[in-house]
Amino acid sequence: MPHPASPRRLAPLGALLLVALAGCAAPASPAGDMPTDPSPDTHGEIAGAAELAEPAVGLTSIDGEGHVSHLDLLEETTADLGAVRAPLTMHSDGRYLFAADESGVSVVDSGVWTWDHVDHFHYYRAEARILGDVEGEGIATVATSNSSTTGGTGLFFPGSGEAVLLDTEALSTGEIVETFRLQTVPGAGLVVPAGSFAAVAAGGEVTLHATDGTAVGEAAACTDPAGTITTRVGAVIGCQDSALLITVADEQPVVERIPYPVGATAPRATAFANREGRPTVAAVAEGVGVWMLDTRERSWTLLPTAEPVVQVTAVDDKDANLLALTADGRMLVLDGGTGALRAASAPLVSASLAQGQPVSLIADQQRAYLSGSAEGRMWELDFADGARIAREFTPERTPLFVAETGR
Secondary structure, three states, X not given: OOOOOOOOOOOOOOOOOOOOOOOOOOOOOOOOOOOOOOOOOOXXXXXXXXXXXXXXXXXXXXXXXXXXXXEEOOOOEEEEEEEOOOOOEEEEOOOEEEEEEOOEEEEEEOOEEEEEOOOOEEEEEOOOEEEEEEEOOOOOEEEOOOOOOOOEEEEEEOOOOEEEEEEHHHHHOOOOOEEEEEEOOOOOOEEEEEOOEEEEEEOOEEEEEEOOOOEEEEEEEOOOOOOEEEEOOOEEEEOOOEEEEEEEEOOEEEEEEEEOOOOOOOXXXXXXXXXXXXXXXXXXXXXXXXXXXXXXXXXXXXXXXXXXXXXXXXXXXXXXXXXXXXXXXXXEEEEOOOOOEEEEOOOOOHHHHHOOOOEEEEEOOOOEEEEEOOOOEEEEEEOOOOOEEEEXXXXXXXXOEEEEEOO
16 A cells, blocks of 8 residues: 555545455464354455455544445545445444444445455445345444454444344345344343354343354343454453453354453453454553553453543554554554554544544554544544654545545
8 A cells, every 4th residue: 555655635436446356365363363253265246346456445444424435545536426324433343344323223334345365354335335224223332253254243232132143145136135133121131242152241141142043052241241353363352341252163163261360450441442353452551551462371461641632543454553542632652562652643634533523543554544524524544653754644525434444
């Protein structure tokens, strides 16, 4: 990906450039780390998609009225993808965007994705489109896997306590198919895909289910479920006293409990973030610092910070970079092993944070992307080069929520 050294502003809306180049990427994953999701030998290909020589990386955003835009970071062109419900929250797996309000979830297919084949990757582009809606009561929590063409996507509606699993393969062909919709207890909850199974966290426990909703295995206790993420090792569910790690062994789901360190008094983790697929994830320890959860080692580490942070994400690269956002809108680059400060940006999103507006902080292997709706801008930052602003974009439609897609 080209990365100009000086800030550049986004051109007016233009057409997306569609390319069709075939190829594989060089190995990028350590041996022994296996995808959580089923991996049929399709390399992530679907009918009508073009395989590319490099990832078609973009920033797909939704504004406060539900208008969806896609910025192609290679061509610096923007396309209007249509409109969805005005979102109160948004979740993305790197291909799909799930925009939620009090009565349901709208699903957007950005049309760009990467297939992780363990020792190399395949990159695709297909038609971007609005797929439709899933109705439900209350602002849904959404949980995705690391595959955009296999497995499932989980939605939990807190108002009704309905737990829904969508067929992700069907999403990849333009259909919304519910493989189950189970009635549980209203309130906080999660539906978390794990290989060809799904875990449902509600009512103080986590139950395991086949894709048709049939219960399998034994339930595990989980008070106040909050926060989930899928790493290369397995699927994580945050509980009051621990994290649950769900893996698949011998074609059966396995649940392991990772308790917080003995004597820990820092606030629990309630949201996890990292560079997609990596084994280590980060979470805010409110008012104290950052929790690091290593799913490969099954261990927590608390990193105190010199000032409170409001959002974090683990790059989990060879330099153990950790990105954090301060209350005054600066992006910090921290040492993920010690918490030491390496670099800091200027206060870029201070107005959004002061007004309680959503702020998106995203990390990939080379860059970070930061957006603020009050500022009406998106920034690409080089975290390995002193948090330098590599590019600056001023989109025609002010983004409320932003996702990096195609990576």
